[in-house]
Amino acid sequence: MLHNLSIGELAARLNSRELSSVELTRHFLSRIDRFGPALNALITVTARQALSDAAAADVRLGRGESGPLLGIPLIHKDIFCTEGVRTSCGSRMLDNFIAPYDATVVARFKAAGAVMLGKANMDEFAMGSSNENSYYGPVKNPWNSNKVPGGSSGGSAAAAAARLAPLTTGTDTGGSIRQPAALTGVTGVKPTYGRVSRYGMIAFASSLDQAGVFARSVADAAPALQAMAGFDSRDSTSVDAPVPDYTAALARPLHGLKIGLLREFFEGLEPRNAALIHDALAVYKELGAETREVSLPHLPSSVPAYYVVAPAECSSNLSRFDGVRFGYRCENPVDLLDLYKRSRGEGFGPEVKRRIMTGTYVLSAGYFDAYYLKAQKVRRLIVDEFRAAFTQVDLLVGPTTPTPAFDLGAKIDDPVTMYLNDIYTIGANLAGLPALSLPCGFIDGLPVGLQLIGPHFSEDRLMCAGHRFQLATDWHTRLPAGYA
Amino acid sequence: MSLTRQDVEKIAHLARLSITEDELPVYVSALSSIVNFVHELSKVETANVAPLAHPLDGQHQRLRDDVVTEGDNREKYQANAPSVAAGLYVVPRVIE
Numbered sequence: 001m002l003h004n005l006s007i008g009e010l011a012a013r014l015n016s017r018e019l020s021s022v023e024l025t026r027h028f029l030s031r032i033d034r035f036g037p038a039l040n041a042l043i044t045v046t047a048r049q050a051l052s053d054a055a056a057a058d059v060r061l062g063r064g065e066s067g068p069l070l071g072i073p074l075i076h077k078d079i080f081c082t083e084g085v086r087t088s089c090g091s092r093m094l095d096n097f098i099a100p101y102d103a104t105v106v107a108r109f110k111a112a113g114a115v116m117l118g119k120a121n122m123d124e125f126a127m128g129s130s131n132e133n134s135y136y137g138p139v140k141n142p143w144n145s146n147k148v149p150g151g152s153s154g155g156s157a158a159a160a161a162a163r164l165a166p167l168t169t170g171t172d173t174g175g176s177i178r179q180p181a182a183l184t185g186v187t188g189v190k191p192t193y194g195r196v197s198r199y200g201m202i203a204f205a206s207s208l209d210q211a212g213v214f215a216r217s218v219a220d221a222a223p224a225l226q227a228m229a230g231f232d233s234r235d236s237t238s239v240d241a242p243v244p245d246y247t248a249a250l251a252r253p254l255h256g257l258k259i260g261l262l263r264e265f266f267e268g269l270e271p272r273n274a275a276l277i278h279d280a281l282a283v284y285k286e287l288g289a290e291t292r293e294v295s296l297p298h299l300p301s302s303v304p305a306y307y308v309v310a311p312a313e314c315s316s317n318l319s320r321f322d323g324v325r326f327g328y329r330c331e332n333p334v335d336l337l338d339l340y341k342r343s344r345g346e347g348f349g350p351e352v353k354r355r356i357m358t359g360t361y362v363l364s365a366g367y368f369d370a371y372y373l374k375a376q377k378v379r380r381l382i383v384d385e386f387r388a389a390f391t392q393v394d395l396l397v398g399p400t401t402p403t404p405a406f407d408l409g410a411k412i413d414d415p416v417t418m419y420l421n422d423i424y425t426i427g428a429n430l431a432g433l434p435a436l437s438l439p440c441g442f443i444d445g446l447p448v449g450l451q452l453i454g455p456h457f458s459e460d461r462l463m464c465a466g467h468r469f470q471l472a473t474d475w476h477t478r479l480p481a482g483y484a
Numbered sequence: 485m486s487l488t489r490q491d492v493e494k495i496a497h498l499a500r501l502s503i504t505e506d507e508l509p510v511y512v513s514a515l516s517s518i519v520n521f522v523h524e525l526s527k528v529e530t531a532n533v534a535p536l537a538h539p540l541d542g543q544h545q546r547l548r549d550d551v552v553t554e555g556d557n558r559e560k561y562q563a564n565a566p567s568v569a570a571g572l573y574v575v576p577r578v579i580e
Binding site: 096194207237239304319329339348356430431456 | 491495501502503504507515517522524526533535536537543548557561578
């Protein structure tokens with residue numbers, strides 16, 4: 001079936017005209033019709049536009065043009081602005097917002113000829129680890145509909161796992177690509193901070209936010225990252241550095257690669273989960289890698305540091321939602337203050353309000369030094385420890401999450417328990433490091449993720465290591481029952 | 485560390501968020517547990533550590549030539565506004 005083919009295989013069929021982009025797009029749209037509603041994976045389906053874009057891709061293919069993504073369907077997380085298409089960010093606040101321009105990520109996929117099928121469900125403003133904070137309702141995990149898919153890019157992850165598209169985009173501020181990728185058994189790539197433009201990607205925490213992708217495999221993610229990555233003058237923190245050929249990098253040998261096991265990632269990890277990570281390390285040893293233990297003593301402080309820095313930046317970024325220029329406005333405001341307060345109070349959901357208030361508190365007079373400045377200092381300690389670790393090893397390996405997917409509703413009433421779910425992913429965000437999550441086994445029928453973290457701009461090395469693992473294992477080819 | 489009802493009312497006002505009477509105790513409890521949790525940072529020794537705002541070394545604020553790069557998109561942008569008149573955003577009367 002078409003949805004089990006790799007992007008390389010699909011592109012070859014498109015380029016040889018054996019398959020048209022319209023046929024391929026119809027195939028995935030019919031899967032979205034069939035599986036999308038029960039999973040609640042999409043907020044908006046853009047079927048008509050998709051078929052017209054696919055026809056345009058077929059014209060380009062007919063002229064002899066070719067490209068790794070020309071005519072390939074994809075789904076964007078609903079955090080990316082898409083011109084003329086509702087961009088809700090999972091919030092009532094933006095339920096009526098039609099983006100007036102494309103995010104750079106969206107524009108670059110369009111230029112590459114990729115065909116957007118729709119917009120994926122997500123935790124409101126990307127705040128959450130379970131996708132239960134969406135105004136449009138929770139997303140179900142394709143492996144078990146009583147379980148969460150993870151968050152915040154839960155719709156993108158569930159859509160990739162159920163093969164509703166060969167590619168889906170996501171954003172990762174504290175683990176929002178890697179954690180749902182782990183919980184749904186797909187490959188998720190979070191690039192270096194600044195590698196992919198944030199222009200048109202609705203801001204949550206500007207010093208942490210980074211766009212990335214979900215795919216069946218690293219080999220499928222490589223051409224997508226290639227299309228997304230690179231300097232953009234419209235993002236003031238975009239890094240002007242050359243982008244390597246990620247697909248070519250997959251062929252490099254692994255022999256002699258030095259892999260570090262993060263001691264702090266194994267403390268308290270459930271034995272069955274730890275065993276799967278050690279099995280993965282055994283695969284790497286057979287492939288010629290060396291492993292050694294490394295320690296980042298300040299890593300346990302990354303969660304509290306993050307839950308100061310991220311809410312502080314969120315409270316500032318989300319001040320733009322004022323009920324005046326765009327978005328939700330309350331009924332019959334009595335004065336301007338009432339308009340601001342009720343538009344925001346009614347337009348934002350509970351978790352977003354908690355984070356705005358946490359951020360407002362840690363930035364307020366009398367608390368700034370004790371919380372915000374303190375967290376930024378702890379952030380430096382963590383960054384320095386990662387830097388020191390990368391003088392000894394080429395990349396770090398550990399679990400992506402402490403447990404497989406948990407029950408819907410299990411943690412929703414306890415924000416701190418929910419926050420601790422990000423314990424293994426947040427370090428890479430604070431340090432701006434690239435990281436990916438790969439499927440590495442199952443516990444009780446639920447997928448488990450292996451996380452690889454590399455130094456800044458080592459996406460090529462990380463993806464090569466991920467690809468080699470996927471050549472030696474078949475965890476990434478498993479499909480949830482009922483989605484064949 | 486525990487926040488009072490008055491603390492949360494003040495924070496909500498600063499953040500321009502309306503909170504209902506029913507919601508208030510829920511936020512008092514949730515924000516207290518979050519603040520307690522992040523207060524763990526006080527145990528970390530950070531004397532002589534400079535705060536870090538950007539994760540990458542050697543980055544600086546870029547400047548561009550001071551030329552017009554955007555056209556007039558007022559109508560397009562105001563299409564998303566809740567209330568517009570004569571090209572202006574309409575809000576409740578501020579000056580009597």
